[in-house]
Amino acid sequence: MPDWLTLYYNEPIEIVGGKGCRVVDASGKSYLDFFAGILTNMIGYDVPEVREAVERQLATGVVHTSTVYLLRGQIELAEKIARLSGIEDAKVFFTNSGTEANEAALLLATYARRSDQVLAMRQSYHGRSFGTAGVTGNRSWRNNSLSPLNVHFLHGTDRHLPQFRGMSDAEYIAACVEDLRHVLATAAGGDVAALIAEPVQGVGGFTMAPDGLFAAYKEVLDAEGILFVSDEVQTGWGRTGSAFFGIRNHGVTPDMMTFAKGLGNGFAVGGVVARGDLMDAPHATGLSTFGGNPVSMAAANATLDYVLDHDLQANAARTGALIIDGLREAAPRLPIVGDVRGKGLMFAVELIDPATGAPSPELAAAFMEESRKAGLLVGKGGLHGNVLRMAPPLTLTTEEAAEGLGIVVAALETVNAQVAP
Numbered sequence: 001m002p003d004w005l006t007l008y009y010n011e012p013i014e015i016v017g018g019k020g021c022r023v024v025d026a027s028g029k030s031y032l033d034f035f036a037g038i039l040t041n042m043i044g045y046d047v048p049e050v051r052e053a054v055e056r057q058l059a060t061g062v063v064h065t066s067t068v069y070l071l072r073g074q075i076e077l078a079e080k081i082a083r084l085s086g087i088e089d090a091k092v093f094f095t096n097s098g099t100e101a102n103e104a105a106l107l108l109a110t111y112a113r114r115s116d117q118v119l120a121m122r123q124s125y126h127g128r129s130f131g132t133a134g135v136t137g138n139r140s141w142r143n144n145s146l147s148p149l150n151v152h153f154l155h156g157t158d159r160h161l162p163q164f165r166g167m168s169d170a171e172y173i174a175a176c177v178e179d180l181r182h183v184l185a186t187a188a189g190g191d192v193a194a195l196i197a198e199p200v201q202g203v204g205g206f207t208m209a210p211d212g213l214f215a216a217y218k219e220v221l222d223a224e225g226i227l228f229v230s231d232e233v234q235t236g237w238g239r240t241g242s243a244f245f246g247i248r249n250h251g252v253t254p255d256m257m258t259f260a261k262g263l264g265n266g267f268a269v270g271g272v273v274a275r276g277d278l279m280d281a282p283h284a285t286g287l288s289t290f291g292g293n294p295v296s297m298a299a300a301n302a303t304l305d306y307v308l309d310h311d312l313q314a315n316a317a318r319t320g321a322l323i324i325d326g327l328r329e330a331a332p333r334l335p336i337v338g339d340v341r342g343k344g345l346m347f348a349v350e351l352i353d354p355a356t357g358a359p360s361p362e363l364a365a366a367f368m369e370e371s372r373k374a375g376l377l378v379g380k381g382g383l384h385g386n387v388l389r390m391a392p393p394l395t396l397t398t399e400e401a402a403e404g405l406g407i408v409v410a411a412l413e414t415v416n417a418q419v420a421p
């Protein structure tokens with residue numbers, strides 16, 4: 001297998017069992033899971049409603065038919081997602097992954113606008129294919145500049161840069177909007193198809209634009225007919241607590257949203273929900289062989305119903321606030337903590353060298369080992385690999401939130417004591 005498929009931890013963990021928000025490794029050690037298979041085990045492990053829905057489908061003997069036959073599960077799920085999206089006359093196309101979902105959205109946008117120009121955000125991540133790597137603005141996830149698209153990268157998620165430091169949200173938003181206008185007036189050649197953006201950047205280390213930035217961008221985009229695609233692969237389904245789709249934190253309804261990861265609670269499902277006129281426009285026939293297969297549809301319908309029936313968005317807001325507030329309270333006495341940020345059950349701690357203020361991937365690695373020892377799984381990310389990313393299942397209880405927070409703070413204290421005694 002490729003060298004670039006990296007494993008966490010000095011001694012990799014093999015997860016062999018799971019229940020609720022906990023997993024067990026091959027040695028029998030149990031962990032509270034604050035990363036959930038990269039936000040994908042969205043409602044936790046071994047959820048009876050999901051397991052039974054999948055088992056019912058397996059019992060029919062049919063795990064695949066292809067989309068040339070009617071797939072009831074697809075229609076049911078598409079109708080739910082279209083309704084939840086708030087997008088006008090929405091239609092849904094199912095894929096197997098976030099990468100494919102973004103490819104589909106880019107195809108729709110470039111086709112509708114007859115343009116190969118796309119705007120994307122710096123530090124973004126949208127997938128590993130030719131097109132989605134092209135709109136990825138994070139060097140550690142890009143091997144070269146080859147791209148089927150002409151891409152201009154915008155500010156908006158980089159207010160740590162010296163030129164923006166000290167600005168209020170309003171001032172930063174104004175500066176970014178001016179930059180967007182300038183890019184359109186100077187760098188773009190003719191019509192631009194779309195802006196694609198993550199409301200909270202996942203791989204980028206949960207960096208995010210201040211609320212309101214995308215609404216301000218959208219005014220400029222609308223004036224030129226430029227479409228807006230929100231990549232909700234990490235931020236969808238109530239994860240941010242304050243909104244069901246991350247982009248709603250900005251008061252924006254986009255022209256399209258893409259999704260994947262959590263929707264199937266581990267079963268492979270992705271897709272794009274788009275304005276009907278955009279979705280229907282391409283003249284060529286299209287399909288995805290495995291996209292929206294009966295098994296993943298059974299899992300996804302059960303997962304989405306569970307999220308809605310249990311109002312997990314409210315739970316994300318409640319338990320997320322408990323953890324984020326706790327982290328913010330601890331940060332001032334921990335010089336290794338450069339920043340605490342997040343929304344709902346999507347939060348991060350950025351680690352820095354206390355002497356220089358430089359990003360410290362070494363301290364992040366030390367934290368990973370400490371938290372592992374204490375029985376907590378977290379993720380890592382950011383441009384420099386120095387950001388601890390955490391996104392537990394949306395079913396996290398208040399007790400589990402307090403337990404996880406305690407482990408994170410204790411591990412930060414241990415690492416802090418090693419470098420800043």
Ligand SMILES: Cc1ncc(COP(=O)(O)O)c(C=O)c1O
Nearest residue numbers: 097098099125126127202233260
């Ligand atoms: C925001 C975002 N978009 C797209 C993708 C790609 O999804 P996949 O790995 O399912 O292709 C990811 C994966 O991490 C992501 O975080």
